Amino acid sequence: MIMAFEYAPAPESRAVVDIAPSYGLFIDGEFREASDGKVFKTVSPSTEEVLSEVAQASAEDVDAAVKAARKAFEKWSALPGAERAKYLFRIARIIQERSRELAVLETLDNGKPIKETRDADLPLVAAHFFYYAGWADKLDHAGFGADPRPLGVAGQVIPWNFPLLMLAWKIAPALAAGNTVVLKPAETTPLSALFFADICRQAGLPKGVVNILTGDGSTGAALVGHDGIDKVAFTGSTGVGKQIARTLAGTDKKLTLELGGKGANIVFDDAPIDQAVEGIVNGIFFNQGQVCCAGSRLLVQESIQDELLDALKRRMSTLRVGDPLDKNTDVGAINSAEQLARITALADSGEAEGAERWAPACELPGAGYWFAPTLFTNVTQAHRIAREEIFGPVLSVLTFRTPGEAVAKANNSQYGLSAGIWTEKGSRMLAVAGKLRAGVVWANTFNKFDPTSPFGGYKESGFGREGGRHGLEAYLAGAAEPSNERSEREGERDR
Missing domain, CATH: 3.40.605.10 (Aldehyde Dehydrogenase; Chain A, domain 1)
Structure with missing residues (x-):
């Protein structure tokens, strides 16, 4: 244990x-x-x-x-x-x-x-x-x-x-x-x-x-x-x-x-699971998910879905939510009451539309604006949580079988700001990245920025x-x- x-x-x-x-x-x-x-x-x-x-x-x-x-x-x-x-x-x-x-x-x-x-x-x-x-x-x-x-x-x-x-x-x-x-x-x-x-x-x-x-x-x-x-x-x-x-x-x-954005984080069956989990967590829970390029849609290959989600839930259970001034805190406060209300409403719509909601046990402070890191499974592309920008610590999980299906689902969005690819094959990284309609595509990492690198999007x-x-x-x-x-x-x- x-x-x-x-x-x-x-x-x-x-x-x-x-x-x-x-x-x-x-x-x-x-x-x-x-x-x-x-x-x-x-x-x-x-x-x-x-x-x-x-x-x-x-x-x-x-x-x-x-x-x-x-x-x-x-x-x-x-x-x-x-x-x-x-x-x-x-x-x-x-x-x-x-x-x-x-x-x-x-x-x-x-x-x-x-x-x-x-x-x-x-x-x-x-x-x-x-x-x-x-x-x-x-x-x-x-x-x-x-x-x-x-x-x-x-x-x-x-x-x-x-x-x-x-x-x-x-x-x-x-x-x-x-x-x-x-x-x-x-x-x-x-x-x-x-x-x-x-x-x-x-x-x-x-x-x-x-x-x-x-x-x-x-x-x-x-x-x-x-x-x-x-x-x-x-x-x-x-x-x-x-x-x-x-x-x-x-x-x-x-x-x-x-x-805005609705970034897709694509995990293939040959991806290093532990490394991918860290990238997923960084992609959606960094800055409480209040990031335009957040990896808010997780596309995982069906054959590794259970293994990846088990590892992801274990990792989410270790996230520390609380005082932002504490150096041990991983997830801080939502920026405003208005933004918290929007996140809450969209998360509630996910449940109402049939998605399965999960969040780790964590005690939220009594004062301030807080939302626990949240994961949704059994999500379809028709769900609001898969289409609309939530701008909060909420991850929607979808599955795919082939690279072509992954690309189609990733591009099925009004947005085109960011995407991530997780695989050990360099040829697959390049092939998939070239087909994604996103301004920034990360490979085996997420949310990495540098002043020498351009940032921007397509579509909306x-x-x-x-x-x-x-x-x-x-x-x-x-x-x-x-x-x-x-x-x-x-x-x-x-x-």
Whole structure:
């Protein structure tokens, strides 16, 4: 009989981060109150404790931020790439120096385990700024024309599941290419973006190059629809992405969308079972399954279904759910009451439609927003839990007999963001990966990210790529457009 280890509490200290009772908007290098004085509260998902009060940006504030970014663009874009790189390098180093503080802050505001913010999020955030700092003086060699130029002002809207990492994915390439930025973080996770504003000041970044506007969906809509924006980058739900696409239709604004997903994790009969189980767990329970590329559909070959599910259930029984600041915690809190309600409703629909539900025995905290790691078997492609993005720690298991059937089931989705393949045969990996309609395909691993590698999807998972050399393209104007034509359009916009 195998005995599980007992873990003593190992909480990370909250004392490393100083959260102010209130925060303003970061516009033109300074913090200021919202023009109409409106504020909202940001809450810790694990305790429901109010962390701070944050300004709600109005349309007037959006206009002020865009004008500040437009004014800063003239000098920022004129800087030699090597000079812009110095600022990006400086930001990256400050992020490294303040990584413990930022990790605790992100865990408090988001609800994800401290070991994820500390060991995954923050190293990647710094790595993205280091990587794009290296590109800033090499844009002529990026493959996007002989004379690549910045677009102007980028309006960026990011989600709550990876607040600081999504900020890095968007701001780093935009600044490296010579653009200025107005960024709106998610309403439920504004704090790390506001701390990043302080990092920009600490790095000596010129005023107006980065502006941070906190607020709800109305703030994001005002930003996306502002005439002074040249490029919109959005990561979030497919529904909101469609609204943004409709708003920008007929304009000359560039747009990239990274939206929802329903990733298929395919396990063949020759896969290393223990390794596959770890990949499955990482694919769906990392960040409580609140990951757009989560492996939320497990496709397992029929001949190994029982063996794999037995191993998976044993592994799920060892997951520790609880205080996100405890270094032993594997599964933290759901980000909000609204998201918890959605997860609960979809899980209940799985049972109502005949799927078999299983979850390990675990005691959930009394306060906060929590959902136990959950597994569904006897799932068909008609079930809602197999079709809709749950965005929570819920795994749907389907079976297949042949590689062709696995590919057909994996591609039978409105989404096309990610997939995983588990097999010992390299030829099978390549053959199956080439047939999967997914922007990212992992082989014998899952949820592995690197700033040099592009990320994005197909179908209703959006379009455009972030990361790597490809991530620069959305922030550069083609050499075919005459510079005087661009200047005339910018002049008209300013007037």
